[in-house]
Amino acid sequence: MFIGQDITRVDALDKVLGTAAFAHDLKNNTMLFACVVRSSRPHAMIRKIDASAALALDGVVKVLSHKDIPGENLFGAIKKDQPFLAEGRVRYKGEAILVVVGVTEEIARKASGLVEIEYEDLEYISDPFLSMRSAILIHDGGNLLSHRKVIKGDAGKGFESSDVVVENTYSTTWIDHAYMETEAGIGYTDERGHIVVASSTQNIHYKMKEIARLLAIPPEQVRVVQATTGGGFGGKLDVTVEGYIALAVYHTKRPVVMRYTREESFLGHTKRHPLYIEYKTGAGKDGNLTAVEVNIIGDTGPYISYGETVCLRAAVHATGPYEVPNVLVNSRMFYTNNPVSGAMRGFGVPQLALAHESQLDEIAERIGMDPLDIRMKNALKRGSLTATSQVLHHSAGLLETLKGIEPFWRARRKQGPGSGFGLGCMYYGIGNTGISNPSSCYLTFTPEGRVEMHSGVCDIGQGSDTVLLQILCDALGMEEMGIDLVRGDTDTSLDAGSTSASRQTYISGMAVCNAAQKMREYLEGQGYYSGKPLKDICREAAEKGLPVFKGHFDPPTTAPDPETSQGAPYATYAFATHMTEVHVDEVTGVCKAVKVHAAHDVGRAINVSNVKGQIYGGVAMGVGLALMEEFIPGKTESFDNYYLPTSMDMPEVEAIVVEDREPTGPFGAKGVGEPALIPQAAAIVNAIKDATGVRMRQLPCDIERLKLALEKNKIK
Amino acid sequence: MLPKFASVIAKTREEALSWLSSLENPRIIAGGTDLMVKMRAGKQYSHVIDVAGVPELLTMTETDGRLSVGSAMTHARLSTSEPIIRNARSLALACGLVGSPQIRNMGTIGGNLANASPAADSIPPLLIHDAVLVLESKETRRRVPLEEVIVAPYVTSIDRKELLGSVEINPLRGYREGYRRVAKRATWAISRLGVAFAIKEDKGRFTDVKLAIGSCTPMPFRPKKVEDLLKGAEKNEAIITEAIRMALEEIKLISGIRPSYAYKLPVLKGILEEVLRG
Numbered sequence A: 001m002f003i004g005q006d007i008t009r010v011d012a013l014d015k016v017l018g019t020a021a022f023a024h025d026l027k028n029n030t031m032l033f034a035c036v037v038r039s040s041r042p043h044a045m046i047r048k049i050d051a052s053a054a055l056a057l058d059g060v061v062k063v064l065s066h067k068d069i070p071g072e073n074l075f076g077a078i079k080k081d082q083p084f085l086a087e088g089r090v091r092y093k094g095e096a097i098l099v100v101v102g103v104t105e106e107i108a109r110k111a112s113g114l115v116e117i118e119y120e121d122l123e124y125i126s127d128p129f130l131s132m133r134s135a136i137l138i139h140d141g142g143n144l145l146s147h148r149k150v151i152k153g154d155a156g157k158g159f160e161s162s163d164v165v166v167e168n169t170y171s172t173t174w175i176d177h178a179y180m181e182t183e184a185g186i187g188y189t190d191e192r193g194h195i196v197v198a199s200s201t202q203n204i205h206y207k208m209k210e211i212a213r214l215l216a217i218p219p220e221q222v223r224v225v226q227a228t229t230g231g232g233f234g235g236k237l238d239v240t241v242e243g244y245i246a247l248a249v250y251h252t253k254r255p256v257v258m259r260y261t262r263e264e265s266f267l268g269h270t271k272r273h274p275l276y277i278e279y280k281t282g283a284g285k286d287g288n289l290t291a292v293e294v295n296i297i298g299d300t301g302p303y304i305s306y307g308e309t310v311c312l313r314a315a316v317h318a319t320g321p322y323e324v325p326n327v328l329v330n331s332r333m334f335y336t337n338n339p340v341s342g343a344m345r346g347f348g349v350p351q352l353a354l355a356h357e358s359q360l361d362e363i364a365e366r367i368g369m370d371p372l373d374i375r376m377k378n379a380l381k382r383g384s385l386t387a388t389s390q391v392l393h394h395s396a397g398l399l400e401t402l403k404g405i406e407p408f409w410r411a412r413r414k415q416g417p418g419s420g421f422g423l424g425c426m427y428y429g430i431g432n433t434g435i436s437n438p439s440s441c442y443l444t445f446t447p448e449g450r451v452e453m454h455s456g457v458c459d460i461g462q463g464s465d466t467v468l469l470q471i472l473c474d475a476l477g478m479e480e481m482g483i484d485l486v487r488g489d490t491d492t493s494l495d496a497g498s499t500s501a502s503r504q505t506y507i508s509g510m511a512v513c514n515a516a517q518k519m520r521e522y523l524e525g526q527g528y529y530s531g532k533p534l535k536d537i538c539r540e541a542a543e544k545g546l547p548v549f550k551g552h553f554d555p556p557t558t559a560p561d562p563e564t565s566q567g568a569p570y571a572t573y574a575f576a577t578h579m580t581e582v583h584v585d586e587v588t589g590v591c592k593a594v595k596v597h598a599a600h601d602v603g604r605a606i607n608v609s610n611v612k613g614q615i616y617g618g619v620a621m622g623v624g625l626a627l628m629e630e631f632i633p634g635k636t637e638s639f640d641n642y643y644l645p646t647s648m649d650m651p652e653v654e655a656i657v658v659e660d661r662e663p664t665g666p667f668g669a670k671g672v673g674e675p676a677l678i679p680q681a682a683a684i685v686n687a688i689k690d691a692t693g694v695r696m697r698q699l700p701c702d703i704e705r706l707k708l709a710l711e712k713n714k715i716k
Numbered sequence B: 001m002l003p004k005f006a007s008v009i010a011k012t013r014e015e016a017l018s019w020l021s022s023l024e025n026p027r028i029i030a031g032g033t034d035l036m037v038k039m040r041a042g043k044q045y046s047h048v049i050d051v052a053g054v055p056e057l058l059t060m061t062e063t064d065g066r067l068s069v070g071s072a073m074t075h076a077r078l079s080t081s082e083p084i085i086r087n088a089r090s091l092a093l094a095c096g097l098v099g100s101p102q103i104r105n106m107g108t109i110g111g112n113l114a115n116a117s118p119a120a121d122s123i124p125p126l127l128i129h130d131a132v133l134v135l136e137s138k139e140t141r142r143r144v145p146l147e148e149v150i151v152a153p154y155v156t157s158i159d160r161k162e163l164l165g166s167v168e169i170n171p172l173r174g175y176r177e178g179y180r181r182v183a184k185r186a187t188w189a190i191s192r193l194g195v196a197f198a199i200k201e202d203k204g205r206f207t208d209v210k211l212a213i214g215s216c217t218p219m220p221f222r223p224k225k226v227e228d229l230l231k232g233a234e235k236n237e238a239i240i241t242e243a244i245r246m247a248l249e250e251i252k253l254i255s256g257i258r259p260s261y262a263y264k265l266p267v268l269k270g271i272l273e274e275v276l277r278g
């Protein structure tokens, strides 16, 4: 049995010893260095580019512009709309314009500083409210990217029959993924003439296809390898350095390395969507929710990235994990000239959790009900109908997570003034929203008698390599971990889809189970289970050519109705409850998260340490989201003015693992990556209210916002 | 990336002084936690003289009741130094709150003073200890009160050819002394506000009050009028309220109204209340 065991991660030793090769470690002295020249304007026409001084610099090999792109100069995870290199117009500060290739990093960077660009500024569309009214169009089709609705029952009638109605507005800001490793990669042409790129990434097959389109070559002639990756959180889903590396290799015919500085990383890559949320909740005197009406307005920046995904996912999760008979959600994303908002841990759901959890606490307060009780009363459970009228047939352990927290909640005691406790709940659909998002893999043997797993899954630090091996061992009924892992390489694996949407354990885990099933049948036939050694089986098989067993899984979902979003957008959901204790210093506005209890229904914890690791990390990110992180376009440049929590800001975390097994998942497993973050900021904000009487509706509640709110409250 | 520069490592004070006088465009480096940041941002210094290992700058001595602290002593050392904890508790506390363990292990008190940031944590404590800086060049040696050395934010009257050798401070004994700072996160953050205080009370009266406020005005300062008001006064809410009013007035007089004051002034008021009430 490997499932449920704390197997040491397969990458642990290399990381502890410092021998793991991150993308930049793959460089050598023969490689050219490439760097990007970026727009210094948020919105402008490019009138003139003068690269002569850069080209004149000794050691500069090439300066590449959009004209040097042999294929299509557009990329995008969902729709192809973002230029690799700007063509005549820039739409955000930091947009890539040129790639400068030099013999060293120093020369390339110096040369990129010598490029002169003349701009003619256009009106800077600085927020979605300006965007929706402005006559200036960021794209020809208009400034509205997406409008999704969720309509269930009759919200108007629901409010009429409510005893209490609470209506408020919430807002959040840009968050940077702030992975430890900035975007980096290397590239070269191999002996077959194929373009090879090894990079820090969350998805290899997607990037292979984008490079092929960029260079107008068949995808089979592109190989993308995932280097050891120092964090992703959604920021390495979009093409980052990969396209530029491939382009530079294509033109110079020499190996090329790239690595963003931290400043460039902040400037260049996507951010969490700032959302503005108008939220109206109705309930009966008994605490039963009657209706919810939500109006979401998002700043998606100038290109799509995952804007539509966030728009829809935020909408279908807007009610939170509760049974609400009447729902009306309008979710809209507008283009602006701010940084491109993209995927970041939770795809809009952490922002919504702030709103629905604050609302629920206010309802509870109005009717004099305990915050835990009102959550228990409305919690989704087996058989419940979600906001999209999906029946939860299987795993739905929200109540168990609430019960896991209950003893700590009931026993809570305030530690003097400034002390407070708050709850936050969430549910989260595993995998992409209402669309096919399959994973594939294949298994074979080595002639020496080991099982070989070929996996295209990108382990970005969350531990999927180990988890998939555990699943495979148990699926094959192996007693030892006699498996070789061949991973993260488009040449040797099938497309497993992105490491995102908390999907790899569930979806790729099922693909592994599917392949294992086939291999198992084969082994059965060969007498493995009646005692024939694998070595012998493989030796014999090798003579005829080793068999290959493909596995595939695509979670059953239905596309949301275009008008109402009704349907079953996810095959399964994860659930969680967090309880956070804070201490607020009312003199300084400093809020410290002191202690967190975090209960997560993960279906089945394949690897308990991995699950807990995700929970600790998610809480840390939640502390940042709630209390300090804020990217201000045009101002934030580096960690000098972007505050990320440190170990000293971390609360003590007690993780409680709830296992309501999911029959459609591998050994009952669902996912936990994003859920770990989602309810934390909400729990903190609710705790601040409990501690001070002040309700914070804008994130982050950094020391200044909190102090000003406390002062205002005093005057009242 | 760092610009190119030449560097020398001084082994003695003497050597540092002669490098300073002979080299063109010299720049002293101690811990480098300010200087390297500037150089990475593009500042060019052709000659960098490393004084971090100069033994004369790493000693602490007591003479005539004054304490002399070597300028290359690190925040880490000062925060745990027995004589500092005993004689200048606010300084020990402030040094212990600078940056992070790494920064405290590298950063020095001399660098903190010479950099003269409005948010430098060691400055408010040094002000209440009437710090005097010993500045030396090959030809000269002068002793200048800290208040006179800092002439503007990030600007001092230390000559390029001068070495800050040591800082002399007045020990304070029998005072309730401390340092309060506010920052955007628990560690590794520049102060948004810093208050050093040393208060002596007797039978319900303030017999002596020393206050210094950092990160609020262009240079950390001592609200001397407030100190005078409190000295000898009966300790009660009325006088504390008046003292705070005066302190806030003085700040507005120095800097006018700044957007950050919407936050800082109410916080300062709260901190001063706590500090004065004790």
Ligand SMILES: Cc1cc2nc3c(=O)[nH]c(=O)nc-3n(C[C@H](O)[C@H](O)[C@H](O)COP(=O)(O)OP(=O)(O)OC[C@H]3O[C@@H](n4cnc5c(N)ncnc54)[C@H](O)[C@@H]3O)c2cc1C
Binding pocket: B027, B028, B029, B030, B031, B032, B033, B034, B035, B036, B037, B051, B071, B072, B097, B098, B099, B100, B103, B106, B107, B108, B109, B110, B111, B112, B113, B114, B115, B119, B120, B121, B122, B158, B162, B163, B164, B165, B188, B189, B190, B191
């Ligand atoms: C991440 C980070 C966090 C920080 N946090 C804080 C904080 O919380 N509080 C705070 O106050 N500071 C902080 N700092 C700033 C810095 O660490 C301190 O100012 C430190 O005391 C500087 O000392 P140093 O020895 O490193 O100075 P250096 O960088 O070596 O020198 C700074 C300046 O002083 C001059 N200088 C140094 N020694 C002498 C000398 N003996 N004679 C004449 N001139 C001299 C140098 O020429 C230079 O101009 C932080 C810095 C960083 C990078």
